[in-house]
Amino acid sequence: MIVLSNINKSYDTRQGQRMILEGVNLRVERGERLGILGRNGAGKSTLIRLISGIELPTSGRIYRGMSISWPLAFGGAFQGSLTGLDNIRFICRVYGAPIEPTIRFVEEFSELGIYLREPVKKYSSGMRARLAFGISMAIEFDCFLIDEVIAVGDNRFQKKSRIELFEKRRDRAMIIVSHNADFVRDHCEHAAVLVNGKLHGFNQIEDAYHFYQSSEA
């Protein structure tokens, strides 16, 4: 179970304090798939970063009763000067995962071949995303955090990624933040909508969908 109670988050900007999230409450059970819809700048990424623990809330409490992935997104998670292999080794050590089987899995899944022995800073953004996705699939989590739609690589690779995440890991919890309502509808059981830093929860995904559409203006 993951519980967020009364989360507030504000950032210091040159124009003073800016409230990003206000009084957010959230509860995700094991195996539950929650979608969080929001426009650009609604605070989606901030919320997912707080859940993952990369950043701390200004006030409020977060309880993590299961293992949670880092936010699966395009960037992040890597050190550019290290090779792909050294990045895999580092992440395995941090999460206490076995190194050799993980390398074998990522080698096969990411299709990066000899480039795994090159520094990540030489990678194209597509290669980087493939590596990131491969590593996050190699380490087992109870709950995956997904920031925006994962569109990695070409069509074939996207299909492979979808199978890996949404079919092979059907039993895991997921928190998906997106501005794409259809994507959330396809993959989630429940949905919430983030508007101006406030989170509105709905039991029926259709209600969330309608609320999201009407909040557009």
Next chain:
Amino acid sequence: MSLPTPTFRHSLAIQLRVIGALIMREIITRYGRHNIGFLWLFFEPMLFTLGVTTLWAMIKATHGTDLPITAFAVTGYSSLLLWRNCSNRSVKAIEVNLSLLYHRHVKVFDLFAARLILEIAGATSSCVVLTFVFSFAGWMKFPADILTAVIGWILLAWFALGLGLIVGAASERSEVIDRVWHIFTYLMFPLSGAAFMVDWFPKSIQNFLLWVPMVHGTEMIRHGYFGSAVRTYESPFYLITVDSIMLLLGLALVREAGRRVEPE
């Protein structure tokens, strides 16, 4: 609603795992896998000390006293490297490692801990190896009182740890620290006791010198190396007090920095 809190043992296991991973990563990024690889960790300070020892032996830096110059240089320069390398490596340590904070278990403290452990290990092994090599080669006598030397070294390493945390966290706060710190360490060199014994000075200057915490560490290490052949003025109590205050301050600053940084 009451929720279970993680146990201390479990958290400790994670933290040790993370620091271990960071140390491995640090070794690879800094020394690579070429030629002697991570052996540079203590080879570098060793070559430094070796060079300075040769130089000091040539110019007779013991100022006419009959102190064995090799042991004087090894103790002095090793002590200097211990605290100077630690603080130099902590400057901007957060900034260059920001992307690693993307993993929840990796905390700002761990970034510093990994670097400081490596620096302390490097300086310590360099000092130990040089002491053994020079002793067997007959260039210096083996330390008269190992225990005193070891305790002095530990207290100085503790100082280096606190200093590293303070400087590292402060450099994250202000660009000025980054620029000024290197000048400051350079100016501290003549004051740190690396190149003098307190006994060489008149009482009035001694009182002033004994305010400098590093002087106590170096004096104590030399007390251990030279035994009763020299008169030293260290106060372990003073050094422990300073060490404790600095470590506490360092931990507080690092905690504060951890709350403020925003990873990429």
